Amino acid sequence: MSEKEAIYEVVIIGSGPAGLTAAIYAARADLRPLVIEGPQPGGQLTITTEVENYPGFSEGIQGPALMDEFRAQAKRFGTELLTSWIREVDLSERPFKIVTEEQVLWAKTLIIASGASAKWLGIPGEAPAPAGFGGLGVSACATCDGFFFKGKNIVVVGGGDTAMEEVNFLTRYASRVTVIHRRDRLRASKIMQEKAFRNDKIDFIWDTAVEEILGTEETGVTSVRLRNLKTGEESVFTCEGVFMAIGHKPNTELFKGQLDMDEVGYLKTAGLTMATNVPGVFACGDVQDSFYRQAITAAGTGCMAAIDAERFLDSLPVQTPAGEEISLANAHITPEAEELVLVGR
DSSP states (O other), rough: OOOTTTTEEEEOOOOHHHHHHHHHHHHHHHHHOEEEEETTTTTGGGGOEEEEESOOOOOOTTHHHHHHHHHHHHHHTOOEEOOEEEEEOOOSSSSEEEEEEEEEEEEEEEEOOOEEEEOOOTTTTTTTTTTTTBBTTTEHHHHHHHGGGGOEEEEEESSSSHHHHHHHHHHTSSSEEEESSSSSSSSHHHHHHHHHHHHHTTEESSSSSEEEEEEEEEEEEEEEEEEETTTOEEEEEEEEEEEEOOOOOHHHHGGGGOOOBSSSSHHHHHHHHSSSSSSSSSEEEEGGGGOOOOOOHHHHHHHHHHHHHHHHHTTTEETTTTTTEEEGSSSSSOGGGGGSSSOOO
């Protein structure tokens, strides 16, 4: 290690609500955190239009504006931000090694807030405006955007539990919800299927793929172009909104083989804390939450992760997923770390 290289008390990967909330708490604890932003600083909220369910904004706020507020607040308390791709993370020794495109960084503690990405079909009309109708009738979050579709006829693409949850939720607002599924039966659990089949506001189109989302810049989504996968017949189905519900993919590729994950790739945390199976590594937000996936819950876990990291650094016990209690006092630090310049307290 070079004598000029620095070791940070806290490095945070991700700059969405979870990562920036962690940064705010860590910075106010005088830990001088470094936030590494990915290719989409601010997370999924930067491609969201109006956010009406985040507390503190009675008239709502645009997603990018909300993330600007998060960012400004984190910087106000001394957070350092770095926009870069991360090529490699090595958690086998402490301090942890983070290799970006430009440099090598070292961290006593690491908070992973890299989020999850909604899966998309990759069809014409799906991209965010102005290239497509994202934000103009195309969404991947019913809880976030369902309110804007009161009295409208909308389409949900998918057939699993996620899709059925979205469909049933959307019937609170929409006049009709039509499920479009590639197969002739749902993949959802039996109880979720029965709930959807009992709802008289839900229709089903089977063995069909959505080929294109149609509309105009002025009106937003007006219809979808469909193709029957058995007959090849194409048709146009009129609707005013399209919700993609084909799942989410957590952004955890960097940590495969190093951190415990579920079968989908979500990081496993302790529950009472945001600790992972590696002492000193914490996870928060959508990267470890496959259930709620809201900005407010992500921010809450970001707060928890920062407090966990502070406790760890203060040699106070933090519970791990295995029920063990660990702290910096009983975590091995490599001798080479003495050559590094500490950034923090």
